[in-house]
Amino acid sequence: MANNTGNPVGSTAAKDLSDNAENLDKFANGDDYEYDDRLGRSRKSLKWIEDAALAIPAIDAAMRSEQQAERAIIAKSEAEAARDAAQLSSGVYGDTDEGLVKTPVGSFFSVPSPDSKQYLILYQNVAGTALEVDRYPNSKAIEDIGIEDQSTDVSGLVFAVVDDEGRRTWIEAGKDGRPSAHAAEKIGEVLTAENAPGLAEGVAAKAVDEVGIEALSTLNDLAFAVVDDAGRRTWVEVGKDGGPSAHAAEKIGEMLTVENAPALTEGVAAKAVAESIDAVGIEALSALNDLAFAVVDDEGRRTWLEAGKDGKPTQRAIDAIVKKLPGGLGEAPATYQSGVKGALGIVSGPNITCWGDSMTAGAGGGGTTYPAVLQSLLTAAGYTSTVFNRGVGGENAPTICARAGGNPFIALPVGGVIPATTTAFEIILQAINGQVTKPLMQGASSYTGRLGNVPGTFSRTVVDTVYTYFFTRTTAGAEVVANRPLPLYLDIGDQARDDITIIWIGQNGPNDVRAIQDAKAIIQRMTALDKRYLVISKPGGSSTSDVDDAAWFAEFGRRFIPIRQYLVKYGLADAGIEPTAQDITDMANGTVPTSLRFDGVHWLAPGYTILANIIFQRIIELEWI
Template sequence: MSDIESLQAYGGQLAEAAESATASAKKQHEYVNGDASTDVHTESGSVPSLAKQAVQGQEKVAAVLTEVASQLAGAATYDTTELGLLKTVDGGYFSTPSPAKKGYLISWRNTAGKAVYQDTYPNVTAIEEIGIEDQSSEVSGLAFAVVDDAGRRTWLESGVDGRPSVHAAEKIGEVLTAENAPALADGVTEKAIAGSLDAVGIEQLPELNDLAFAVVDDAGRRTWLESGIDGRPSAHAAEKIGEVLTAENAPALADGVAAKAIADSLDAVGIEQLSELNDCLSFSVVDEDGRRTWLEADREGKPTKRAMDAIVEGLPADVGQAPSTYQSGVKGVLNIVSGIRINGFGDSMTAGAGGGGTTYTGELQRLLTAAGHSIPVVNRGVGGENSVTICARAGGNPFIVLPVAGVIPATTTAFEITLQAINGYVPKPLMQGPSSYTGRLGQVPGTFSRTVVDNVYTYYFTRAKAGAEIVANRPLPMYLDIGDQARGDINIIWIGQNGPNDVRAIQDANAIIQRMTALDKRYLVISKPGGTSANDADDALWFAEFGRRFIPIRQYMVKYGLADAGIEPTAQDLIDMANGTVPTSLRSDSVHWLAAGYTILANIIFQRLKELEWI
């Protein structure tokens, strides 16, 4: 608990006492002034008024005396039990003086020559105190005490000095917390604790008749049980409370609060009394020596510049085992961002089919270089792949593999594997593009490859180094190195044209994004290039998921593609555009684009990177 919290806790204690005093005033009036038939209803049950207690006390005294008389009828009193046994017959009763301070007689029965204890009878002093529980030396000397109808002590007690008793102080300290005592706020000083509470806004009452409620002892001396007409503790009550509260009986005040912290305000605990800090900090943690740590928040709840500087200073060279960069953002906000390189994950559109060697990744690289950015752009497009396969290749949902022989051999010989379905769809990798990838099967590094015979694809894995044979009769994940290498990068995801459907393609895109390691994951998602206006609803699903990071490229190309390329629309182009299809003049076939189309996409991506302040 911080020192401010401790002080706030003590303030809450006073608020609690104030509320209690207001409620107690009425109860106390009934308690003191009620007649012999009045019961005062409290949280622990009904408590008889003082008048009623007096009547009940008299009745108890009479009952006790009657019982004493009946027990002692015909029974003589002797100085010792030995003498009593000598003077009585078997079955007879006798008594001896009680050695107890509040005892009168002890009753015995002569049973076969042995003194058998019967009861102890109180003296006048004890009888006068009937209704108040047996009191130890700790509570002797009380000027006032309230008990419930079972004789159990409450917290309402005062010593003869007018201060709360030890018992009362303990009970008050047990319930005081930062939540229920908010009055102890900034600026409480030693005077508020050890002197009076004038410093925290409890005014000095000029006249005793300004009190709404006060308890005095039988000598007319004021106790600490007082309430002002505003329902708050009087200055006298506050002073008496402050004198008995300690770290022991009020544990909410204990943590980190020392006498010097109170006497010298907050300087002693390391939070300087500077307007600069007061204005900018809403929270700060200091160590036991009062030194500020990096755990600080400004008035808006954000890390302070000092906190951010400490974070940057302690950050490693990479995060999550993938490279990341550190970049100071606007207003000093720290971002741990993607950005070692830009990867284009996708199918034949990413690979640049129909572009005559022009790809959007190549054009994007040219734009970045011309603008002075050295970040590399890597094309990871493979024709023919659906979203499930691309996602597995990127490591979002890895390939699930089962060795045909049920083992990973000890040698570096290729062994056949089968690819299992990933949530209902079996991926189909290595159909175009590379014929192998490096990666790891389970925890075994190696190479993933395939052969094709009569259009039948057979997949293999070859471990990189010989080792012990591993039983592998259950499916294992297989991650490719190209996916691991891209986790800290900016990733451009263009999937879904080859199926299986938009819902699954959105899920696969999200899986790729989730595996990215930067705290500020930077990515763009591009819509399917093919289709008509009927597919606008599909684009709406993607936008709902990715917002401004989604580029609906088909709709853009329909509206602006020809103008951006400087091409006059043909009759067929106009028909295409009316149908919501990318104009024929921008396509090499029904789906793939000519170079102009890929160049347009590169420009859109470049502008979006600038808009999002990633470059």
């Protein structure tokens, strides 16, 4: 029950504190868009602000539509201007009588206008009669309405509003985000001490009550992205599930540190009443020199939605995000490292899981594997991350993807049921999108996991190179009808979903297109908002494989490591090995030098060591540790 004492802002009276606490609850947790503060003023709630943010896609679409319309208008204006110029060039005469005498029938002529705000009157000679066609304003008329002919250089503008004739209004923005010189001049011409008292007397601080954005009633598609004037992505993006996109999460994660987001490591202590309405996170907009994008209210005041010129959240946006983190979110798990930017599913890590085939397993390395070397590098640098080697020789991309749970194994019990007992029963693995998986051919002979919703062990037997697969439930229970294929997820895949993921697949087929699809499926399976992963190129091949690497880079960008090309150019130098004649031939063909290879594909220890160092440096570059 509100007390409404009427005491001024700053009061510490118990009743006022109680009213503030009640209002804070309405602001943060209420479903209404508005509530009255203890002084009786209407305020917007957090619910309103969240819904308002969802309106941005529609606003962005409207702006794009408006820009397209403006381009059409400008094109129309240019055509009409050319027409008018042609007509005017027909001749200017002292009066209509002279014009009729000197102008052929059907042609146009002009005479000076007697009106003080007009330049010329255009006539057409129609069978010896002067038919008025149009009148043209002079410079005084244009100046009076604040629009001038857009003949000056506008290459320094990123935004301009023109009239339906394509002429400039005062609404323009330069490439620095500020009003253009033209806009400043027009604004300056109309500002006076009377209509802009703030210029002479200063502007009193105002409470925040409106942000000028209306909530959308429906949104068929929640996905949207805010880009700068060059079409480049900022961090302000929403996925189709309504949450931040992976790109937005990455940008947020890159900026969150122990210093600017102590809640991530220390927990958020329960707070009493918020100091004032500034918890909404809007303040007077003083300058935007360092911003590439900012959402402001109808009075030009900043909201928390803004991005710096690097496309990342500003410090002010970070502070606003951290302020809104609930208390429990900041309780860090035991595995949290103080240097890691994020925790609790915000970013992947700190542990690292390496998925792959015999190359990840370290075939030919004499006991040296890149995951083991990477672990040594991390430990020596003081990091507590654990690196897991999930390489199994001979496996193709669909099989590795299934082990990781990206596209799980699909199994059909031979008997059409999962028995009630803990007796092993045969299952038949189904093709995954046309590709047969071949698990358990090397490495482990069994994995724990779950068939459908039933926990158990996935195993195999081998008789004359024929593999037969089985599943054994962990505990007895009710028989489950299973006359249709069921997903089979392995525990090792579930356990790795929170980790930084290294993916090295495709050498064993089936092809690059499918391998890229499987890599993306493994990434999609990761749980963090900011999914942190690296993808390694196939180790074998020659220069003809460069086109394959280009396809991988197109998908993964800086998170892709073209290791074959690197070893061709720098491998021997990094390993301190003098090239042989065969090495020189190999490098000319774009093949990993023989001195670094155990056989046609697999590497010796120096090759795996070089890869581990590249991964280590890339993880540091991307600020994942």
